[in-house]
Amino acid sequence: MQTIDLSELGLREVNKMLHAQAADTNQTSWTIENAKGSHAIACGLDAPIEVTVKGSTGYYCGGMNQQATINIDGSAGPGTGENIMSGKIVIEGDASQYLGATGHGGLIVVKGNASSRCGISMKGVNIVVQGNIGHMSAFMGQSGNLVVCGDAGEALGDSCYEARFFVRGSVKSLGADCEKKEMRPEHIEILQGLLDEAGFDADPSEFTRYGSARTLYNFDVDNAGAY
Amino acid sequence: MLALDSTTAALVEVFFRDLNMCGIVGLFLKDKSLEPKLGEMLTSMLITMTDRGPDSAGIAIYGGERAGQTKLVVQSDTPDTAFDGLDTKIGKVVGGTVSMKVSSTHAVLTLPAGTTAAARAALPEIDASLRVMSRGDSLEIYKEVGLPKDVAAQFDISAMSGSHGIGHTRMATESAVTTMGAHPFNTGDDQCLVHNGSLSNHNSLRRKLRRDGVHIETENDTEVGAAYLTWQMQKGATLGEALTSSLDDLDGFFTFVVGTKDGFGVVRDPIACKPAVMAETDQYVAFGSEYRALVDLPGIENARVWEPEPATVYFWSHDSAPTSSEKAA
Numbered sequence: 001m002q003t004i005d006l007s008e009l010g011l012r013e014v015n016k017m018l019h020a021q022a023a024d025t026n027q028t029s030w031t032i033e034n035a036k037g038s039h040a041i042a043c044g045l046d047a048p049i050e051v052t053v054k055g056s057t058g059y060y061c062g063g064m065n066q067q068a069t070i071n072i073d074g075s076a077g078p079g080t081g082e083n084i085m086s087g088k089i090v091i092e093g094d095a096s097q098y099l100g101a102t103g104h105g106g107l108i109v110v111k112g113n114a115s116s117r118c119g120i121s122m123k124g125v126n127i128v129v130q131g132n133i134g135h136m137s138a139f140m141g142q143s144g145n146l147v148v149c150g151d152a153g154e155a156l157g158d159s160c161y162e163a164r165f166f167v168r169g170s171v172k173s174l175g176a177d178c179e180k181k182e183m184r185p186e187h188i189e190i191l192q193g194l195l196d197e198a199g200f201d202a203d204p205s206e207f208t209r210y211g212s213a214r215t216l217y218n219f220d221v222d223n224a225g226a227y
Numbered sequence: 228m229l230a231l232d233s234t235t236a237a238l239v240e241v242f243f244r245d246l247n248m249c250g251i252v253g254l255f256l257k258d259k260s261l262e263p264k265l266g267e268m269l270t271s272m273l274i275t276m277t278d279r280g281p282d283s284a285g286i287a288i289y290g291g292e293r294a295g296q297t298k299l300v301v302q303s304d305t306p307d308t309a310f311d312g313l314d315t316k317i318g319k320v321v322g323g324t325v326s327m328k329v330s331s332t333h334a335v336l337t338l339p340a341g342t343t344a345a346a347r348a349a350l351p352e353i354d355a356s357l358r359v360m361s362r363g364d365s366l367e368i369y370k371e372v373g374l375p376k377d378v379a380a381q382f383d384i385s386a387m388s389g390s391h392g393i394g395h396t397r398m399a400t401e402s403a404v405t406t407m408g409a410h411p412f413n414t415g416d417d418q419c420l421v422h423n424g425s426l427s428n429h430n431s432l433r434r435k436l437r438r439d440g441v442h443i444e445t446e447n448d449t450e451v452g453a454a455y456l457t458w459q460m461q462k463g464a465t466l467g468e469a470l471t472s473s474l475d476d477l478d479g480f481f482t483f484v485v486g487t488k489d490g491f492g493v494v495r496d497p498i499a500c501k502p503a504v505m506a507e508t509d510q511y512v513a514f515g516s517e518y519r520a521l522v523d524l525p526g527i528e529n530a531r532v533w534e535p536e537p538a539t540v541y542f543w544s545h546d547s548a549p550t551s552s553e554k555a556a
Binding site: 036037038055056058059075077078093094096097115116134135136 | 498499500502504517518519520521522532533534537
């Protein structure tokens, strides 16, 4: 296991060391100490390594991640896991706004609450939150799954495309063109898989599925005059 | 930056705006034994926020209240001439003893209680360069153009003691980088405001307030926000009510932190783009634009850390338990 001190080495050096790991590296386990809310920790990784960040992180931790597993042993700042492509990010505490924005793949797990704009413009990422999420979450969500074991804030899934949202608690309000959907066996299966992967013990049958009513992004001939 | 399609790029740009444009810190002490270290703690928090706002910096500090006296903090770009004998001149105007403590471009005048208005009215005739930074029994505001570390050193903020204080690092967007455009803004006796964000209806609101006789000095958006709160309170609103109505009347992005004689309050606009983190322990309540600002506070590892909810007014006061009230949608 490699232990590196961020306050000693500085961000660029730490990220350079992580970027230098090839797909077949033997150094698969890393610990970063003294995160102290710094920005852009472990951004742009592309190797099957596991990185544990001690303390809370600032903006964009794990941004653009591919393959790597990143554990944040604290709370995470704005834009954590932004544009994640694959791999996994696990946040022990809370996550700030626009968690996993524009993410194309991979899994983000939050053990606390996530803030506003969680999963905004998600394009395939899976996000599983044990607590609540804030307003405008999954705005323009295109693909992927957002699982919320607690409650969702205002305007969930506004202007969404084909992303799926599973909420166990209450939803303060649904955004434009987002509606309640039937929970079919295939959805129970997807949800169970995500809960298992996140390590959360919750009964999928207690969740409600939400998704796009598909009236905003499909062409309707009655609207032809508007173009 | 990232490979995004154009729609997403445009959208995400909006949310990325919170990265820049000012840093705010605030510290409210519950543990009196920390009071001598207030300035030192606030200075460290302020300097951490330098890359959010390197243009100018300011701090409002509450402390040193004495019965029968009140304070007026004035600034001048030509302190040698402007402050020369200023205490004696003001003393004659108000008919009482006035003491003065000069700190670089600022001077703290201690006046007999109830004489602030007379002293302020006399300032332009005494020296045209004199500008009021703050007024109140315990409030002192220090602000200047420059890096936060330089501004803090200029006034030796770290040596100051007090019960609570707020600070600001500015990245200017809506008006010029000047002393008067720096935060905090004094909104009334012992009241001040700092702002992270940008108000988009400040021009129309400034015209409206000026028509109502409110004095607004600069083209700065935050000064309009501050004047708005003052105006609401002059009409009889409490600070909490004024902040709540600001959610309806101010358009734009904002996280406000307000200081009062007894404590401080926090409010974010309903969209809440501008970041805010709070931490509370038995010893203090702290505010930062980012968690980075809080990392050196004692016992932060075990503090309760959370983000204030949008459109919700929070208050901490030495006189009463903390409150939060969500504005009805």
